[in-house]
Amino acid sequence: MLSYSGCGGKGELVFVIDTSTSHVDQQTFAASQNFVKDVIRRISSCVLPDSVRLGFIYHTESQQQQFGLIGFQNSNDAINAIGKPTDPV
Numbered sequence: 001m002l003s004y005s006g007c008g009g010k011g012e013l014v015f016v017i018d019t020s021t022s023h024v025d026q027q028t029f030a031a032s033q034n035f036v037k038d039v040i041r042r043i044s045s046c047v048l049p050d051s052v053r054l055g056f057i058y059h060t061e062s063q064q065q066q067f068g069l070i071g072f073q074n075s076n077d078a079i080n081a082i083g084k085p086t087d088p089v
Contacts, residue, residue, distance in 0.1 A: 011046075015036045018059050034058065048074070053072075
Protein backbone atom coordinates (compact mmCIF):
# COMPACT_ATOMS: atom_id res chain seq x y z
CA MET A 1 0.00 0.00 0.00
CA LEU A 2 1.33 3.40 -0.97
CA SER A 3 1.20 6.02 1.73
CA TYR A 4 1.36 9.75 1.07
CA SER A 5 1.34 12.58 3.58
CA GLY A 6 1.16 15.71 1.42
CA CYS A 7 3.26 18.20 -0.49
CA GLY A 8 6.25 19.91 0.96
CA GLY A 9 8.76 21.69 -1.21
CA LYS A 10 10.15 20.68 -4.57
CA GLY A 11 11.22 17.32 -5.93
CA GLU A 12 11.91 15.10 -8.89
CA LEU A 13 10.53 11.62 -9.43
CA VAL A 14 11.71 9.34 -12.25
CA PHE A 15 10.05 6.02 -13.04
CA VAL A 16 12.00 3.30 -14.88
CA ILE A 17 10.01 0.37 -16.25
CA ASP A 18 11.64 -2.81 -17.54
CA THR A 19 10.12 -3.59 -20.92
CA SER A 20 12.48 -6.30 -22.14
CA THR A 21 10.30 -9.02 -23.62
CA SER A 22 12.49 -11.73 -22.09
CA HIS A 23 11.36 -10.60 -18.60
CA VAL A 24 8.04 -8.81 -19.06
CA ASP A 25 4.79 -9.92 -20.64
CA GLN A 26 1.97 -7.61 -21.71
CA GLN A 27 0.03 -8.07 -18.46
CA THR A 28 3.04 -7.21 -16.29
CA PHE A 29 3.89 -4.21 -18.46
CA ALA A 30 0.32 -2.89 -18.18
CA ALA A 31 0.41 -3.42 -14.40
CA SER A 32 3.66 -1.42 -14.21
CA GLN A 33 2.15 1.46 -16.17
CA ASN A 34 -0.96 1.39 -13.98
CA PHE A 35 1.20 1.46 -10.83
CA VAL A 36 3.00 4.59 -12.07
CA LYS A 37 -0.32 6.25 -12.92
CA ASP A 38 -1.66 5.38 -9.44
CA VAL A 39 1.39 6.96 -7.78
CA ILE A 40 0.91 10.11 -9.85
CA ARG A 41 -2.79 10.25 -8.94
CA ARG A 42 -1.89 9.97 -5.24
CA ILE A 43 0.51 12.91 -5.46
CA SER A 44 -1.70 14.85 -7.87
CA SER A 45 -1.85 17.95 -5.67
CA CYS A 46 1.96 18.21 -5.90
CA VAL A 47 2.34 17.71 -9.66
CA LEU A 48 2.82 21.31 -10.71
CA PRO A 49 5.54 22.94 -12.83
CA ASP A 50 7.15 24.63 -9.82
CA SER A 51 6.97 21.77 -7.29
CA VAL A 52 7.31 18.17 -8.54
CA ARG A 53 8.88 17.25 -11.88
CA LEU A 54 8.35 13.78 -13.34
CA GLY A 55 10.34 11.54 -15.67
CA PHE A 56 9.47 8.18 -17.23
CA ILE A 57 11.89 5.75 -18.92
CA TYR A 58 11.26 2.42 -20.62
CA HIS A 59 14.31 0.18 -20.17
CA THR A 60 15.05 -2.69 -22.55
CA GLU A 61 18.48 -3.57 -23.87
CA SER A 62 18.77 0.20 -24.19
CA GLN A 63 16.70 2.93 -22.59
CA GLN A 64 13.90 4.86 -24.28
CA GLN A 65 12.94 8.07 -22.58
CA GLN A 66 9.18 8.53 -22.68
CA PHE A 67 9.55 11.96 -21.13
CA GLY A 68 12.31 13.68 -19.19
CA LEU A 69 12.06 15.69 -16.00
CA ILE A 70 9.13 17.87 -16.92
CA GLY A 71 7.09 20.25 -14.84
CA PHE A 72 3.59 19.21 -15.87
CA GLN A 73 0.68 21.60 -15.42
CA ASN A 74 -1.26 18.87 -13.58
CA SER A 75 -1.33 15.13 -12.90
CA ASN A 76 -3.65 14.39 -15.85
CA ASP A 77 -1.05 15.77 -18.26
CA ALA A 78 1.55 13.42 -16.75
CA ILE A 79 -0.77 10.41 -16.90
CA ASN A 80 -1.63 11.15 -20.53
CA ALA A 81 2.09 11.41 -21.37
CA ILE A 82 2.65 7.88 -20.08
CA GLY A 83 0.04 6.62 -22.50
CA LYS A 84 -2.22 3.61 -22.47
CA PRO A 85 -0.97 0.15 -21.58
CA THR A 86 0.54 -1.33 -24.73
CA ASP A 87 2.88 -4.14 -25.63
CA PRO A 88 6.35 -3.98 -24.13
CA VAL A 89 8.82 -2.03 -26.25
